[in-house]
Structure formats: structure tokens, C-alpha cells
Amino acid sequence: MIFQKSLRLQKLPPYIFAQIDEKKRKLISEGKDLIDLGIGDPDLPTPTPIINELTETARNPENHRYPSYGGLIEFKKACATWMERRFSVDLDPQTEIMSIIGSKEGLAHFTESVVNPGDFALIPDPAYPVYANATLLAGGTPVYYPLTWENKFKPRWSDIPDEVWRAVKVVFVNYPHNPTSATVNLDVYTEIVDRAKSYGFIVCSDGAYCEQGYDFLPHCALQVPGAKDVTIEFFSTSKSYNMTGWRVGFAAGNKDLIAALYQIKSTLDSGVFQPIQWAAIKAMLGDEREMVFPSKEVYRYRRTLMVEGLRRLGYEVFDGGATFYLWIKNPKGKSSADTCTELLERGIVCTPGNGFGKQGEGFFRVALTVSEEKLKTALTRFPKI
Ligand code: PLP
Numbered sequence: 001m002i003f004q005k006s007l008r009l010q011k012l013p014p015y016i017f018a019q020i021d022e023k024k025r026k027l028i029s030e031g032k033d034l035i036d037l038g039i040g041d042p043d044l045p046t047p048t049p050i051i052n053e054l055t056e057t058a059r060n061p062e063n064h065r066y067p068s069y070g071g072l073i074e075f076k077k078a079c080a081t082w083m084e085r086r087f088s089v090d091l092d093p094q095t096e097i098m099s100i101i102g103s104k105e106g107l108a109h110f111t112e113s114v115v116n117p118g119d120f121a122l123i124p125d126p127a128y129p130v131y132a133n134a135t136l137l138a139g140g141t142p143v144y145y146p147l148t149w150e151n152k153f154k155p156r157w158s159d160i161p162d163e164v165w166r167a168v169k170v171v172f173v174n175y176p177h178n179p180t181s182a183t184v185n186l187d188v189y190t191e192i193v194d195r196a197k198s199y200g201f202i203v204c205s206d207g208a209y210c211e212q213g214y215d216f217l218p219h220c221a222l223q224v225p226g227a228k229d230v231t232i233e234f235f236s237t238s239k240s241y242n243m244t245g246w247r248v249g250f251a252a253g254n255k256d257l258i259a260a261l262y263q264i265k266s267t268l269d270s271g272v273f274q275p276i277q278w279a280a281i282k283a284m285l286g287d288e289r290e291m292v293f294p295s296k297e298v299y300r301y302r303r304t305l306m307v308e309g310l311r312r313l314g315y316e317v318f319d320g321g322a323t324f325y326l327w328i329k330n331p332k333g334k335s336s337a338d339t340c341t342e343l344l345e346r347g348i349v350c351t352p353g354n355g356f357g358k359q360g361e362g363f364f365r366v367a368l369t370v371s372e373e374k375l376k377t378a379l380t381r382f383p384k385i
Pocket of ligand 1: 040101102103104105128174177178206208235236237238244248249
């Protein structure tokens with residue numbers, strides 16, 4: 001290209017999955033049969049009542065116009081009802097909730113709305129890459145807190161030095177956790193909210209997988225009494241209702257933080273197509289036995305199948321009891337890239353752990369987003385170790 005990319009874009013790290021992607025493309029073009037366990041994208045369909053709501057509301061011309069930036073009041077009220085029903089958290093739909101075009105968009109724009117050049121953001125390692133990349137795009141500096149196997153991928157807040165707490169503008173927290181599947185008790189949120197209040201930073205919590213807990217119902221940061229003073233939290237219909245392609249979620253929490261997000265979003269985008277908001281209302285206000293539980297049972301079954309199958313083959317699999325991911329130690333002496341390249345040659349696509357941060361080296365991630373039949377075939381392709 002004859003023009004230079006912006007300095008902000010140039011600061012982004014190279015795409016770590018590029019090598020695997022390249023190899024995957026080559027093998028597919030050669031006609032190799034690959035089982036793709038690399039993508040956190042449900043293979044199960046969106047529940048029918050949600051689709052029906054979209055098609056019906058799409059016929060109404062009133063829904064064809066620009067939506068409001070922060071979402072329909074009916075949508076925000078449905079989010080508030082959902083938060084009350086699910087977490088017993090009380091929120092004002094007018095000021096403490098707004099629609100987002102999926103949590104990726106919401107998280108990235110929120111970061112841009114609060115991080116200045118020179119600010120520090122404290123980010124889990126390993127983690128969903130958007131927190132660090134959005135920080136870099138905003139001119140900030142990511143600093144990391146390690147999540148380790150030994151500590152079941154929970155943070156050790158007390159290990160982080162005082163000067164870090166004093167320096168950070170925002171701390172990202174994500175449970176149930178991508179990529180490890182770890183969950184936490186409420187005390188992890190309580191501790192970080194307490195620190196945020198005494199040091200004056202923001203807690204940005206990502207609850208994308210909050211409906212994917214198999215043995216217990218995951219908590220959220222806003223359940224901590226007084227969390228609203230310092231917290232913004234992101235929720236999404238993507239994984240809970242098999243709606244990744246629909247691009248709808250919501251942000252909830254501190255009204256000044258919501259207002260900052262609103263300001264940047266009203267500058268850069270024009271909200272969520274109204275029929276999609278109506279469909280999301282149907283999902284959130286619907287009966288969980290119809291909207292959530294059937295897919296959860298499918299994932300639970302697949303999880304047990306793969307955890308047991310991989311352990312029988314000699315793999316050390318972390319089972320955090322949530323999400324549709326498994327986090328697995330590489331065979332001894334192999335890097336994440338070597339492990340995933342070898343698996344690819346055997347017909348299985350997995351994600352190398354180092355793509356999620358330095359602490360991810362030594363692991364690979366499996367997504368349980370293919371049929372049981374394919375998972376059983378995949379188990380025959382994993383080498384015994
Ligand atoms: N947060 C985490 C931890 C994720 O893993 C993902 C997607 O994989 C997202 C947020 C973004 O989800 P969406 O933008 O579909 O809501």
C-alpha cells in the first residue's frame with residue numbers, strides 16, 4: 001500500500017493466528033477433511049421464537065428507520081428485567097443500560113471512551129484479545145495479571161503491587177473466562193470493586209459467557225453491593241441464545257460510564273436495527289427452558305465427552321465447569337504453535353494458547369461448537385500422549 005496506516009493501527013501486534021489460518025486454508029484447498037474446533041461460534045440455531053419475532057417486526061415500516069443510539073426503551077427495560085431476574089441487580093433502564101452491537105463492539109468503544117494516551121489498563125493474561133488491542137488503539141498501555149493453572153485461572157489480586165493499583169485507569173475482568181473456562185465466586189468481584197473504590201479506577205467486566213455455567217450459575221460484578229459506583233459490565237445475546245451473527249448485547253452499570261459509551265457510540269454508529277432489538281427482547285424475557293437450557297445441555301454432553309476422551313488419551317484438561325471451551329496442556333516439550341500445527345496435520349483445528357497472551361503458551365483451546373459425531377471423530381485423530 002502506498003499510504004501508511006495510522007500510527008495507532010501500526011501499534012497493534014501481528015495477528016497471532018495468521019500462521020495457523022494460512023495452513024488451514026492450504027489444507028482445505030488440497031481437499032483435506034478438517035474438524036474445526038477453533039471457533040467460539042455456536043453451531044446450534046437461534047431458538048425459533050426469536051427468529052419469528054425478527055421476521056414479524058421486520059415487516060413493520062416503523063422498524064426500518066434509524067434506531068435510537070442507546071436502544072429502544074422496551075429493549076432497555078427488558079435488559080433491566082433480565083438483570084433483576086438473573087442476578088437480582090436493580091438498574092435504571094434510562095440511565096444505567098444501553099444497547100451495543102455485540103460485546104466486542106461495546107468493549108472496544110468503551111475502552112476508547114475512557115483510556116487516554118499514557119493510561120494503563122490492567123488485563124488478564126490469557127484473555128480475549130480485544131481488551132489489550134482496544135487499549136493500544138486508544139494509546140494506552142496494557143499491563144497484565146497472570147491467570148495460572150495452579151490457581152485455577154482465578155486472579156490473585158493481593159499479588160499485584162500497590163503502584164500498579166495506583167497507576168491503572170481500568171481493570172478488565174472476564175468470568176466465565178475465555179479461553180480457560182474458569183469461573184469465580186463473588187469474592188473475586190467484591191475484592192476488585194473494593195480496590196476500585198479506594199484507588200479510583202474503573203472495573204470493566206465482561207459477562208459474555210454468563211449463561212454457560214454447567215454446575216453453578218455464574219455471578220456478575222454488579223452483584224457486589226455498591227459496584228455501580230465504579231463498574232460497567234457487558235452482556236451479549238451471542239453465546240447465551242446462539243445469536244453470534246445477530247450482533248446485539250447491552251452494557252450496564254455506572255451512569256457516567258454508560259454516558260461516555262453513549263457519547264462515543266453516537267458519534268461512530270447508529271445503534272441496533274430495531275427488529276434485532278425486538279428479537280433480543282423475546283430472548284431475554286423468554287422462558288429459559290426454551291431459550292437457554294436446550295443448548296446448555298448439548299454443550300454439557302459434548303464437554304463430558306471431550307474431557308473424558310482427551311483425559312483417556314493422556315491430556316491434562318482444565319475443566320472450569322463453564323463456557324464451551326476446553327483449555328488443555330500441550331504434550332510435554334511442545335509449544336502451542338507446534339501442538340496446533342501437528343493437530344492440524346491430523347485434521348483438527350485448535351487454537352494455540354499463546355494467541356491469548358504470554359501465559360497462554362503451553363496450552364491450546366478446543367471449542368465444543370461442532371456436532372457430537374464430529375467430536376467423536378476428532379477424538380480418534382488426537383494422538384495418544
Ligand atoms: N467477550 C469474550 C470473552 C468473548 O470470548 C467474545 C467472543 O468470542 C466476546 C466478548 C464478543 O462477543 P460478541 O461481540 O459476539 O458479543
